[in-house]
Amino acid sequence: MIYDVVVIGGGQAGLAMGYYLRKTSLSFVILDNNKSVGDAWRKRYDSLVLFTPRSYSSLPGLDLKGDPSGFPTKNEIADYLQQYAQTFDLPMQLKCEVIKVRKENDEYHIVTNDSIIRSKKVIIATGPFHTPRIPSFAKDLPKDIVQLHSSEYKNQAQLNKGSVLVVGGGNSGAQIAVELSDSYETYLSISHKIRFLPLSIGGKSFFWWCEKIGLLKASGDSFIGKKVKGQPDPIFGYELKEKIKNKKVHLKARTKSGRKNVIEFEDLSTLRVQNVIWATGFKKDYSWIDIPILFDGNGNIKHTKGVTESDGLYFLGLPWQNRRGSALLLGVGEDAEYLVKHLNL
Structure with a gap:
C-alpha cells in the first residue's frame, strides 16, 4: 500500500x-x-x-x-x-x-x-x-556527582544529598530550581538577565493580552516578530523571583567549565555541588x-x-x-x- x-x-x-x-x-x-x-x-x-x-x-x-x-x-x-x-x-x-x-x-x-x-x-x-544539549565538559565531572538533563529529571528522589546546580534559564530550569529549593541548597546558572512576566494581568491571562495585541499570530518578519524573535524566553510567573529575593535560589553566571568536582562560571567564581541539572535545551x-x-x-x-x-x-x-x-x-x-x-x- x-x-x-x-x-x-x-x-x-x-x-x-x-x-x-x-x-x-x-x-x-x-x-x-x-x-x-x-x-x-x-x-x-x-x-x-x-x-x-x-x-x-x-x-x-x-x-x-x-x-x-x-x-x-x-x-x-x-x-x-x-x-x-x-x-x-x-x-x-x-x-x-x-x-x-x-x-x-x-x-x-x-x-x-x-x-x-x-x-x-x-x-x-x-x-x-x-537530542539533549549538554556541554562537553560534563564528562569531566566525577561520577559521584548526579548529572541529569531536564528531560531525564523526574523528581528529587533521583538526587544526592547536598547542593544542586541548575544550568539554564528557561521555564523548565526555573520550575525545577523552584521545586528543589525547598529541600536543597539551590543554584541557578544563567547567561542572561532574567525577564519575568506575569501569568495574568487585570484578571486576564497574559496570553489573552498577547492575542489582543497580535503577538501570538505575529510572523517572524513582522515588526513585533522581529522584536521578540531571538530574545531569551521570559520566565512566566514570579515564584523564581521570590525564591531569589528570599535567597532560596542563588544566581550564578553562565557555567563555563567543570573539572574534578569544581564548576567554574564566567565571572571566574567556582562552586562544588553534588548534583547538576542541565536545563540547557536540545539540539x-x-x-x-x-x-x-x-x-x-x-x-x-x-x-x-x-x-x-x-x-x-x-x-x-x-x-x-x-x-x-x-x-x-x-x-x-x-x-x-x-x-x-x-x-x-
Missing part, C-alpha cells in the same frame, strides 16, 4: 495534522516511537505545569476540560492528547521508530524499525526537541532525513511556512514556522490547516 500522506511524530503537531487530514479523502497514518499517545509529556518531570492556561492549551476541535483560566499539568496534557487521538479516530502506528526517510522517484520511503512505508507525501511533525537532529535539498549550509531547514523545496515534504511544529505560537499547543493547529490546504492543491 502507498499512503497519500505519512505524518512522522504523534505529538501535538502530528495529532493536529491528523485532525485536518481526517476531513479529507486522503489515506494517511501517524507514526510515533512511544508506546502510548501522550508519552512524550508523561516522561517529563513530575511537577511540570504549563504556563499557558487551559483556554490556550487545546488543539482544534476539542477543548481541554477543566477551569479555562487554570494551568494544566503535564499528565493532563498527556491524557488530553490520548483522548484527542481516540475522539477523532486517528490512525496511529505506535512503537514505530523512523530510521530513514528518502525519496525515490516521486514517492517517499520511510524506513522504520520493522518495515518500509511508502507515501506520496510526508509531514515531519517531530517538533524542536531532539536538532535530522540526520535520518536523507534529502540534502532540505537544509542550508548550517543544517537549518529551508522552508516557507513548513513547505520545503522537496515536492511533497513538509514540516510542522517548528518554532516560528509561521508565527510566534507555531510550536505551541495554541498555535500548531492553524499551521496544520494551512498545510492541509497546500496538500490538496
Whole structure:
C-alpha cells in the first residue's frame, strides 16, 4: 500500500495534522516511537505545569476540560492528547521508530524499525526537541556527582544529598530550581538577565493580552516578530523571583567549565555541588532525513511556512514556522490547516 500522506511524530503537531487530514479523502497514518499517545509529556518531570492556561492549551476541535483560566499539568496534557487521538479516530502506528526517510522517484520511503512505508507525501511533525544539549565538559565531572538533563529529571528522589546546580534559564530550569529549593541548597546558572512576566494581568491571562495585541499570530518578519524573535524566553510567573529575593535560589553566571568536582562560571567564581541539572535545551537532529535539498549550509531547514523545496515534504511544529505560537499547543493547529490546504492543491 502507498499512503497519500505519512505524518512522522504523534505529538501535538502530528495529532493536529491528523485532525485536518481526517476531513479529507486522503489515506494517511501517524507514526510515533512511544508506546502510548501522550508519552512524550508523561516522561517529563513530575511537577511540570504549563504556563499557558487551559483556554490556550487545546488543539482544534476539542477543548481541554477543566477551569479555562487554570494551568494544566503535564499528565493532563498527556491524557488530553490520548483522548484527542481516540475522539477523532486517528490512525496511529505506535512503537514505530523512523530510521530513514528518502525519496525515490516521486514517492517517499520511510524506513522504520520493522518495515518500509511508502507515501506520496510526508509531514515531519517531530517538533524542536531532539537530542539533549549538554556541554562537553560534563564528562569531566566525577561520577559521584548526579548529572541529569531536564528531560531525564523526574523528581528529587533521583538526587544526592547536598547542593544542586541548575544550568539554564528557561521555564523548565526555573520550575525545577523552584521545586528543589525547598529541600536543597539551590543554584541557578544563567547567561542572561532574567525577564519575568506575569501569568495574568487585570484578571486576564497574559496570553489573552498577547492575542489582543497580535503577538501570538505575529510572523517572524513582522515588526513585533522581529522584536521578540531571538530574545531569551521570559520566565512566566514570579515564584523564581521570590525564591531569589528570599535567597532560596542563588544566581550564578553562565557555567563555563567543570573539572574534578569544581564548576567554574564566567565571572571566574567556582562552586562544588553534588548534583547538576542541565536545563540547557536540545539540539536538532535530522540526520535520518536523507534529502540534502532540505537544509542550508548550517543544517537549518529551508522552508516557507513548513513547505520545503522537496515536492511533497513538509514540516510542522517548528518554532516560528509561521508565527510566534507555531510550536505551541495554541498555535500548531492553524499551521496544520494551512498545510492541509497546500496538500490538496
